[in-house]
Each structure stands twice: as C-alpha cells, then as structure tokens.
Amino acid sequence: DAMVIQNPRYQVTQFGKPVTLSCSQTLNHNVMYWYQQKSSQAPKLLFHYYDKDFNNEADTPDNFQSRRPNTSFCFLDIRSPGLGDAAMYLCATSREGIGNEQFFGPGTRLTVL
Amino acid sequence: AQSVTQLGSHVSVSEGALVLLRCNYSSSVPPYLFWYVQYPNQGLQLLLKYTSAATLVKGINGFEAEFKKSETSFHLTKPSAHMSDAAEYFCAVSHMNRDDKIIFGKGTRLHILP
Numbered sequence: 001d002a003m004v005i006q007n008p009r010y011q012v013t014q015f016g017k018p019v020t021l022s023c024s025q026t027l028n029h030n031v032m033y034w035y036q037q038k039s040s041q042a043p044k045l046l047f048h049y050y051d052k053d054f055n056n057e058a059d060t061p062d063n064f065q066s067r068r069p070n071t072s073f074c075f076l077d078i079r080s081p082g083l084g085d086a087a088m089y090l091c092a093t094s095r096e097g098i099g100n101e102q103f104f105g106p107g108t109r110l111t112v113l
Numbered sequence: 114a115q116s117v118t119q120l121g122s123h124v125s126v127s128e129g130a131l132v133l134l135r136c137n138y139s140s141s142v143p144p145y146l147f148w149y150v151q152y153p154n155q156g157l158q159l160l161l162k163y164t165s166a167a168t169l170v171k172g173i174n175g176f177e178a179e180f181k182k183s184e185t186s187f188h189l190t191k192p193s194a195h196m197s198d199a200a201e202y203f204c205a206v207s208h209m210n211r212d213d214k215i216i217f218g219k220g221t222r223l224h225i226l227p
Contacts, residue, residue, distance in 0.1 A: 006156075031213045039203075040122075040220070040222070041219070041220070042218065042220050043157070043203075045214065049189075055213075071211050086152075090156050090157070094213065099162070099164045099207055100145060100196075101159045101162055102157075102159075104157040104158070105156050106155050106156045113220055
C-alpha cells in the first residue's frame with residue numbers, strides 16, 4: 001500500500017544533543033510537510049517542500065532545519081533540542097493543487113531528557 | 114484570513130447516540146473543507162472533504178458532514194457512536210492563497226460513554 005513512513009516512532013534524546021527524524025513516502029507526492037504537535041493541540045506547520053522549493057514558516061525556530069534529498073525522503077533536524085521541543089512530529093504529503101488532502105505518517109514522539 | 118472554529122474542546126456521547134462535532138469556518142472565497150481524525154499516538158487520517166461537488170459529504174467509518182454556506186458551518190455527524198470512535202477530530206480549511214497549505218482548528222476530543 002502507498003503510504004507515509006516515519007522512523008523512528010519514538011525517539012529519546014538529551015538536552016542539546018542533535019537529533020534527526022526521517023520520513024519517506026511511496027505516494028510520489030511532490031509536496032512534503034513537517035508539523036509539530038504538542039499534547040491536546042492542533043498540528044503546527046514547521047515547514048514544507050513544494051518539490052525542492054523549501055518554505056519555512058515565519059515562527060519556526062532556527063533550531064529546526066530540514067532536508068529533502070529526493071522526492072521520496074525528507075528529514076527534520078533539530079540542532080540543539082530543548083525541553084520545549086518534546087512533542088509529536090508529523091510528516092505529511094500531498095499532491096499540488098488546492099483542495100487536495102494531506103496524507104500523514106504515524107508520527108515520531110520525541111522525548112528530551 | 115481564513116480560519117476554522119471548533120466548538121467544544123471535549124464532547125462526550127453515549128455509545129449508540131448521535132455524534133455531532135461542530136465546525137464553523139471563515140473564508141472570503143469558496144472554501145475546501147476537511148475533517149481529520151487522530152487516534153492516540155497516531156497521525157491524522159482523512160475522514161472526509163468538501164470540494165463543492167455536493168453539500169452533504171459522506172466519509173469513512175459512517176461519518177458525514179454537511180456544508181451550509183448560510184451558516185458558514187461544516188459540522189460532522191454520525192448516527193450511532195461506537196467505542197472505537199473515541200479520538201481527536203480536527204476540522205480544517207484550505208489556505209486561500211497557498212494551495213499547498215491547510216489551516217487546522219484546535220480539535221475536539223470525542224469521548225464515548227459505555
């Protein structure tokens with residue numbers, strides 16, 4: 001089945017220790033997204049790629065970076081995680097065009113010790 | 114600016130009772146609207162979407178939603194709640210100027226009482 005895959009599902013890191021979360025997709029969608037979701041809140045868009053075009057949200061901290069080496073893969077790098085970065089990180093994909101839904105991966109739960 | 118408002122951060126219904134989750138939108142152009150469901154420790158899954166083809170939209174798991182322009186609403190309903198419907202539900206609208214973004218409501222946690 002075509003899908004969005006996130007690895008790992010659970011990630012534990014230490015305060016200030018860099019961490020990378022990965023996302024892959026078999027849907028061949030040209031748009032990929034990274035969201036941060038804290039408990040009992042809506043997903044918050046961090047950035048997204050429209051093909052290779054990187055779009056950063058204005059309020060995304062500099063501590064967060066992303067890479068998309070090809071259509072299928074996208075990475076979220078957190079350079080120096082703080083306690084406030086503990087959250088669920090969701091990857092999503094969509095085809096370009098208004099009205100198209102986003103397809104979400106299962107998420108990576110990040111714990112910062 | 115476009116937005117969605119979900120009335121009630123928590124809704125409780127008895128098993129077998131009607132489920133009604135409310136969503137009102139604000140948009141200066143005809144909107145595309147979505148309902149997503151999120152089970153604990155999982156990603157979001159699309160329940161249904163409105164793209165102007167029909168005002169009554171049927172989705173998965175027995176859910177449906179009706180687009181009412183006069184009321185700027187897109188409420189989600191299910192005739193008979195099941196224990197497995199307990200989850201977080203998000204209403205969302207397509208961003209007017211960016212066809213690659215959607216705007217989420219704050220979510221409604223649905224509790225099913227036995």
